Every structure is written in C-alpha cells, then in structure tokens.
Amino acid sequence: MNVAVMGYGTIGSGVVEILRVNADIIAKRAGVPLKVTKVLDLRDFGDDPISSLIVHDYKEIADDPDIDIVVETMGGVEPAYTFVKAMLESGKHVTTSNKALVADKGAELIRIAREHEVNFLFEASVGGGIPIIRVLDKCLTGDVVEEITGIVNGTTNFMMTKMTDEGSEFDDVLKEAQSLGYAEKDPTADIEGHDACRKIAILTSLVSGAQVDYQDIPTEGISHISATDIKYAAAMGRKIKLLASSKVSGDTYYCRVAPYLLPPEHPLFNVEGVFNAVFVRGNMLGDSMYYGSGAGKLPTASAVVGDIVEMAKHVHMNVYLEWHEEKLTLADPKAQSFRNFVRTSADRSEIESIFSDLQFVDAGISGETGFVTAELTESEMDEKLGKLGDKVLSRIRLG
Amino acid sequence: MNVAVMGYGTIGSGVVEILRVNADIIAKRAGVPLKVTKVLDLRDFGDDPISSLIVHDYKEIADDPDIDIVVETMGGVEPAYTFVKAMLESGKHVTTSNKALVADKGAELIRIAREHEVNFLFEASVGGGIPIIRVLDKCLTGDVVEEITGIVNGTTNFMMTKMTDEGSEFDDVLKEAQSLGYAEKDPTADIEGHDACRKIAILTSLVSGAQVDYQDIPTEGISHISATDIKYAAAMGRKIKLLASSKVSGDTYYCRVAPYLLPPEHPLFNVEGVFNAVFVRGNMLGDSMYYGSGAGKLPTASAVVGDIVEMAKHVHMNVYLEWHEEKLTLADPKAQSFRNFVRTSADRSEIESIFSDLQFVDAGISGETGFVTAELTESEMDEKLGKLGDKVLSRIRLG
Numbered sequence: 001m002n003v004a005v006m007g008y009g010t011i012g013s014g015v016v017e018i019l020r021v022n023a024d025i026i027a028k029r030a031g032v033p034l035k036v037t038k039v040l041d042l043r044d045f046g047d048d049p050i051s052s053l054i055v056h057d058y059k060e061i062a063d064d065p066d067i068d069i070v071v072e073t074m075g076g077v078e079p080a081y082t083f084v085k086a087m088l089e090s091g092k093h094v095t096t097s098n099k100a101l102v103a104d105k106g107a108e109l110i111r112i113a114r115e116h117e118v119n120f121l122f123e124a125s126v127g128g129g130i131p132i133i134r135v136l137d138k139c140l141t142g143d144v145v146e147e148i149t150g151i152v153n154g155t156t157n158f159m160m161t162k163m164t165d166e167g168s169e170f171d172d173v174l175k176e177a178q179s180l181g182y183a184e185k186d187p188t189a190d191i192e193g194h195d196a197c198r199k200i201a202i203l204t205s206l207v208s209g210a211q212v213d214y215q216d217i218p219t220e221g222i223s224h225i226s227a228t229d230i231k232y233a234a235a236m237g238r239k240i241k242l243l244a245s246s247k248v249s250g251d252t253y254y255c256r257v258a259p260y261l262l263p264p265e266h267p268l269f270n271v272e273g274v275f276n277a278v279f280v281r282g283n284m285l286g287d288s289m290y291y292g293s294g295a296g297k298l299p300t301a302s303a304v305v306g307d308i309v310e311m312a313k314h315v316h317m318n319v320y321l322e323w324h325e326e327k328l329t330l331a332d333p334k335a336q337s338f339r340n341f342v343r344t345s346a347d348r349s350e351i352e353s354i355f356s357d358l359q360f361v362d363a364g365i366s367g368e369t370g371f372v373t374a375e376l377t378e379s380e381m382d383e384k385l386g387k388l389g390d391k392v393l394s395r396i397r398l399g
Numbered sequence: 400m401n402v403a404v405m406g407y408g409t410i411g412s413g414v415v416e417i418l419r420v421n422a423d424i425i426a427k428r429a430g431v432p433l434k435v436t437k438v439l440d441l442r443d444f445g446d447d448p449i450s451s452l453i454v455h456d457y458k459e460i461a462d463d464p465d466i467d468i469v470v471e472t473m474g475g476v477e478p479a480y481t482f483v484k485a486m487l488e489s490g491k492h493v494t495t496s497n498k499a500l501v502a503d504k505g506a507e508l509i510r511i512a513r514e515h516e517v518n519f520l521f522e523a524s525v526g527g528g529i530p531i532i533r534v535l536d537k538c539l540t541g542d543v544v545e546e547i548t549g550i551v552n553g554t555t556n557f558m559m560t561k562m563t564d565e566g567s568e569f570d571d572v573l574k575e576a577q578s579l580g581y582a583e584k585d586p587t588a589d590i591e592g593h594d595a596c597r598k599i600a601i602l603t604s605l606v607s608g609a610q611v612d613y614q615d616i617p618t619e620g621i622s623h624i625s626a627t628d629i630k631y632a633a634a635m636g637r638k639i640k641l642l643a644s645s646k647v648s649g650d651t652y653y654c655r656v657a658p659y660l661l662p663p664e665h666p667l668f669n670v671e672g673v674f675n676a677v678f679v680r681g682n683m684l685g686d687s688m689y690y691g692s693g694a695g696k697l698p699t700a701s702a703v704v705g706d707i708v709e710m711a712k713h714v715h716m717n718v719y720l721e722w723h724e725e726k727l728t729l730a731d732p733k734a735q736s737f738r739n740f741v742r743t744s745a746d747r748s749e750i751e752s753i754f755s756d757l758q759f760v761d762a763g764i765s766g767e768t769g770f771v772t773a774e775l776t777e778s779e780m781d782e783k784l785g786k787l788g789d790k791v792l793s794r795i796r797l798g
Contacts, residue, residue, distance in 0.1 A: 140530070285698050288692070298683045309541060
C-alpha cells in the first residue's frame with residue numbers, strides 16, 4: 001500500500017523514518033507492506049534519498065490512483081485544509097498531526113471522509129505520542145466522560161518544571177527553552193495557552209460528539225507566572241501546572257485553559273519536563289491517566305504511523321467517529337467555581353473586608369500578602385478582585 | 400443489536416448495568432441501540448428484573464439468530480472455552496474479561512473468529528478498566544515495543560501499599576484484604592503472582608504476534624515479603640511492588656513476575672492501593688504509562704462495554720489481531736541480569752568473600768545484614784546465593 005507525506009519537516013521526516021526502520025513489524029500489523037511513494041514539500045532536498053520522491057503540487061498526490069493513504073504534517077489551517085479536503089474527495093485516507101486544522105475543521109473533514117468512505121484520523125494532533133484520541137474514541141465508549149484534565153503542552157510544562165526546580169524567572173526559562181529548541185522564536189501559541197486550548201477543544205468535541213469551538217474556551221497562559229508565585233506554591237506544598245480541562249455540567253462541559261496550583265495527591269502533580277499526561281474520569285471507569293512524550297519528532301510520528309496502520313486495516317471501511325458539526329454550547333465559564341490563591345499589596349483588614357473563609361499563606365515575602373479563598377464562582381471572584389483593583393498582584397486557581 | 404451475557408456475577412451484572420445506565424450515549428457511539436436479551440447463569444434470580452432473561456443452556460444463545468454479540472464473564476478455562484468457541488462458530492462476536500481463557504486459548508479463538516468473520520476481543524482481561532490491550536493492538540502499532548512493565552494485580556498492590564504505609568506483616572494485611580473483599584478466600588492466584596503471569600503472557604503475545612505460554616514465565620509472588628523487608632526498602636528510599644514485565648532481547652522477550660524494589664523516579668513508584676498501571680517503552684514512542692482501576696465491577700465492565708461498542712462498529716468485519724498460535728520461545732530467564740537486595744544471617748566477611756561491588760544497607764535491624772549486589776545474571780546470583788545456603792533470609796530484585 002502506498003503512502004504520501006505532505007510536509008517534510010520534523011514530523012513528516014519522522015514518519016518516513018519510522019516506516020523505514022520498523023518496516024517489517026508495521027507490515028505484519030497492517031497486513032500489507034507500506035511504502036512512501038511521494039512527498040509534498042516546497043523545498044528540494046539535494047542529495048537526500050527523499051529528493052526523488054518530492055513533488056511540489058498537491059494535485060500530483062490527489063490524482064495518483066496508486067496512493068491510498070496521505071499524511072498531513074504541514075501545520076496551520078491553510079493550505080492544509082484545501083489539500084486534505086482534496087485528498088479525501090479523491091478517495092484517499094488522511095491522517096494529520098495538525099491540531100489547528102483538526103480544531104477548526106475536524107467535524108467537517110470527518111463528514112467528508114464518511115461521504116467518500118475513507119477515514120480521517122488525527123491521533124498525533126493531541127498529546128504527541130500519547131494515544132489519547134483513540135482511548136476516547138475506541139476505548140472509553142461505555143462511559144460518560146465526566147472530566148478530562150491534561151498537561152498537553154510540553155513547552156510550558158518544561159518551563160514550569162524549570163521554574164519550580166530552580167526558582168528562575170519566566171523570561172530566563174523561556175530563553176533556555178528557546179535555546180534548547182523546546183520553545184519557538186515566537187512562543188505565543190504555547191505560553192499563552194492557545195495550543196492547549198485547541199487540544200482540549202478537540203478532546204471535548206470527541207467525547208461530546210458535537211463541535212466545541214476553541215474560541216469559546218477561556219484561555220489564560222503562564223506568561224504572568226513569576227518566581228514569587230512559585231515560592232508561594234512551594235510554601236503550600238503545591239506545584240503550578242498549565243492545565244487544559246473539561247468538566248461535565250449537565251448536558252455540556254465547562255472548558256478552561258489556565259495555570260493551576262496542584263497538590264501532591266493530584267494525578268498530574270508528578271508530570272515533569274516536556275512530558276504530557278491526560279487524566280480522564282468516566283462515570284463507570286472512574287479515574288484513569290495516560291502519560292508519555294507529548295511532542296518531539298519520533299513520538300509524534302509514532303502516533304501518525306499508528307493511524308496509518310489503522311487506516312490500512314480499514315481501507316474499505318469508514319470507521320465511525322462521533323463528532324458532528326453542530327456546535328456545543330459550553331457551560332457559562334463565569335458559573336464555574338474554584339478556590340483561588342491571590343497575592344495582593346492590600347493589607348489584611350482590607351482583604352478580610354472582601355473575602356471570608358480565607359487562609360493566609362506565609363512564603364516569607366515582604367510587602368505583600370498571599371491568601372487562599374473559599375470556593376467561589378468566577379463571577380464572585382471577578383467582583384471581589386475588582387474591589388482590590390490594581391492591588392491584585394497575582395491570582396492562580398487551585399486544582 | 401442484541402447482546403447476551405454468559406455469567407451474571409460481579410462483572411456480568413456490571414455490563415448489564417452500564418448498558419442500561421449509559422444506554423443513550425452508547426447507542427450514539429455504536430451507531431445502534433444495544434439490548435441485553437439473554438443471560439446465561441446456573442442460578443435463577445427470583446424477583447430481579449434479570450430473571451426473565453435467564454437461560455441455563457448456552458445453546459439457547461448460540462442458536463438464537465437475533466443475538467450478534469456475546470459477553471463471557473464466567474471466568475476459568477472450562478466451560479468458558481467450549482461456550483465461547485460455540486458462539487464464534489455460530490457467527491457471533493465475543494468479548495471476554497477472562498484472563499485464564501485468553502492466556503490459554505487466545506490465539507486459537509482469534510483464529511476461529513477470523514475464520515467465521517467475527518471478532519474476539521478481551522480488553523477487560525488485563526488491567527481492568529485500563530485500555531492497555533487496545534493501546535498495544537491499535538495505537539502503538541508503529542513501534543517495536545521494547546518493554547512492558549505493569550502493576551496488573553490490584554490485590555497484591557493493595558497489600559504492598561498497606562505493608563509499606565503501616566509496617567504490618569503479610570498475614571495481617573492479607574486478612575484485611577480478604578475482609579474488604581479485595582482478596583479471595585483462596586488468595587493463591589493473586590499472592591503467588593499467577594494472575595499477573597497470565598496478564599503479562601497476554602500482553603507479550605500481543606506485541607510479539609506469537610503465543611507466549613504463561614507456564615514459561617518465571618513467577619514469584621509476594622507471600623515471602625515481610626515487614627523487615629519493607630523496613631529495608633524504606634531505608635533505601637524504595638518501595639516493593641509486584642511487577643509483571645517483558646523486555647525485548649533480540650527477536651524475543653525476557654518475561655518475569657516478581658516483587659521489585661523501585662526507586663522514587665520509577666514511573667510505577669506512585670501507583671498505590673488497588674490501582675493498576677502499565678509502563679510501555681516503544682523504540683519510537685519512548686516512554687508511556689497507562690493508569691487506572693485495575694479491577695472492580697464497573698471499571699472492568701466498562702472495558703467489556705468498550706469492546707461491545709467496537710464490535711457493533713465492526714459487525715461485518717474481522718478486525719485483524721496479530722497474535723498467532725506458533726509458540727514464542729522466551730529468552731533464557733537465567734541470563735537476565737539485575738541488581739539484587741539480599742538479607743542474610745552470614746557475617747560481613749563471608750558476604751564479601753562471595754559478592755564484590757556490594758553496598759551494605761543499614762535499616763537498624765540486628766542479627767542480620769542487608770546488602771545490594773552489583774548487576775548479576777540470574778545464574779550468577781543462584782550460584783552465589785547457593786554458597787550462602789540457608790543463611791539467605793530474603794532476596795528481592797531492584798527495579
């Protein structure tokens with residue numbers, strides 16, 4: 001069976017490498033040998049053996065009747081969307097690692113695949129090598145999923161781990177992450193939570209069966225987290241982690257991306273560095289967790305190859321995915337309630353005039369006061385923080 | 400689509416409960432409503448609503464053309480094997496939670512299912528609600544699996560957790576586990592590692608594609624672990640856990656079930672109580688871990704229902720499973736090497752005359768000496784322990 005790869009960057013080249021190195025075992029599992037016959041890229045690759053397979057026009061793949069499976073590892077919504085749609089309409093199976101494409105166009109591409117009796121899979125779009133998509137779609141199908149909470153961005157988890165272990169400031173850790181290749185030159189999508197937001201939108205769409213628009217999810221990144229916040233976290237015996245989460249509320253979900261202060265007993269407390277993990281609670285299964293490499297060339301490519309094998313085994317059958325185009329209206333995020341940690345320059349009497357049932361936290365920092373609130377809705381919290389005004393130095397939810 | 404359940408015990412009744420409570424969402428995911436129409440059990444159930452569905456002869460299910468899917472939750476090899484085989488030969492899909500049946504007859508039943516164009520699935524047979532079978536069979540298919548190490552027996556993990564937390568002796572903790580319903584009246588299968596052994600045989604068969612006979616796997620339980628061993632573990636900053644593990648060696652695997660002393664950085668160190676977890680290393684994916692409820696009525700039944708949904712989606716198609724009847728010859732267990740912890744009544748000079756590169760461990764226990772060996776093959780270790788003879792009080796491998 002012939003495979004084409006669109007986008008010969010980090011992940012695309014990883015897919016080609018895995019199909020070569022593990023060719024024998026993959027052929028046994030797929031029931032048929034898999035061969036990469038075309039690679040779409042704008043560039044040429046000189047002496048690289050891949051250069052003989054390079055094409056510059058996606059139509060050369062769409063129009064090639066010998067290609068059954070297409071891998072999309074270009075990233076971004078366009079032109080990936082146009083290319084992927086053309087492949088599905090040409091009767092080719094497609095797998096993608098592209099979270100932006102899946103979050104934006106997943107439901108539509110699933111429908112188009114179904115109409116053309118092919119498959120559109122996207123295991124690598126969330127959690128890198130962690131098979132969380134297949135777990136939700138193929139395994140926990142007897143359960144109402146009540147909660148999904150994940151560390152789904154390796155860049156920010158690396159940074160929070162470094163800040164926690166070394167007490168460093170955000171900007172210094174960001175520079176280190178960039179020099180190690182863990183953060184991009186423009187790190188906005190990672191550090192402001194946009195990447196995690198698309199991923200939780202995809203996971204929530206899959207368990208609800210409806211379209212969750214990532215634009216509807218309140219998203220807060222980690223760029224405001226300081227070494228002082230970390231000191232308070234340590235004083236509380238907690239760690240700060242950027243979480244993407246969905247919690248069932250009646251027929252819909254509360255969704256949110258934000259940093260949280262986690263206690264040691266939280267299942268994600270020990271997930272360190274660039275690793276990712278997703279906690280899932282089912283109404284029958286109870287608690288479960290899935291942990292692994294959330295990014296990186298080979299782990300992500302491994303997930304793409306898993307999809308290729310799955311499609312090779314279902315070459316004449318659309319595997320039904322319950323994710324439709326009608327929009328899911330999320331629960332009002334202002335009605336969700338949390339305990340909160342707050343740092344303020346206000347004095348204790350002013351704090352106590354606004355918040356009740358609070359607990360002060362002593363981290364040995366002078367000139368400010370840290371405290372933990374009772375459980376409050378986001379609306380109540382907004383109102384109370386409004387009263388403190390610019391005396392609020394920091395606010396982090398407790399997980 | 401109609402479902403029959405064979406064996407209305409803990410798990411069978413859980414399956415019926417989940418199909419009722421989560422009926423709507425299951426029907427959406429399966430693409431069709433699922434209805435339990437027959438339940439095989441030796442007993443009658445009086446006023447229980449299930450009593451109208453009870454049949455006492457499995458042929459009433461095998462001969463019922465309206466039943467597409469059969470659940471086997473009876474346990475044991477016979478008569479489950481006879482019944483399951485008859486169902487497959489009658490063109491019915493079968494899912495089972497029965498590890499004894501799968502370890503013994505898995506490859507054959509997979510072949511029979513393929514010959515009759517139906518499916519034989521067994522997600523619930525390992526790890527309860529943890530979807531480890533589907534992860535290995537459907538997700539990590541691009542990888543050579545280099546290692547699987549699991550805590551796959553909740554009873555013994557509960558006991559080891561209690562012994563660690565409370566310093567209690569084995570017999571006291573066993574009594575407590577029995578009174579809580581976590582251990583059976585005859586606890587042999589759990590505490591001697593036979594249950595874990597069948598589970599690692601199943602997982603190794605799945606990743607190798609060949610038949611791993613559980614009888615070939617060296618299996619040591621936890622019944623010899625004492626409160627004194629736990630004190631030494633604490634002195635080393637380690638915990639003792641019963642692990643079932645497979646490690647690649649050339650074209651085959653070292654398999655073993657035994658208690659191990661794990662350091663805090665080990666991914667399974669924090670898996671406590673009745674929870675299960677399986678660590679998997681792929682040659683491309685790297686490290687991953689899957690964690691959840693390894694037993695219990697609803698978690699296990701949730702895995703069975705996941706199989707039912709998968710079979711409902713593949714009612715006209717055999718999903719290829721790479722597990723054949725030819726036997727895998729495991730790597731010689733005597734050639735596997737470990738560091739080992741040993742307690743002995745021998746004196747230091749005698750110990751040092753036998754073992755080199757050793758480290759003594761002080762746990763404040765008088766009348767004996769504890770030490771950790773260098774890495775030694777099992778053969779070398781047998782020979783050296785033979786020299787100490789009956790002065791060996793305890794030996795536990797390091798993980």
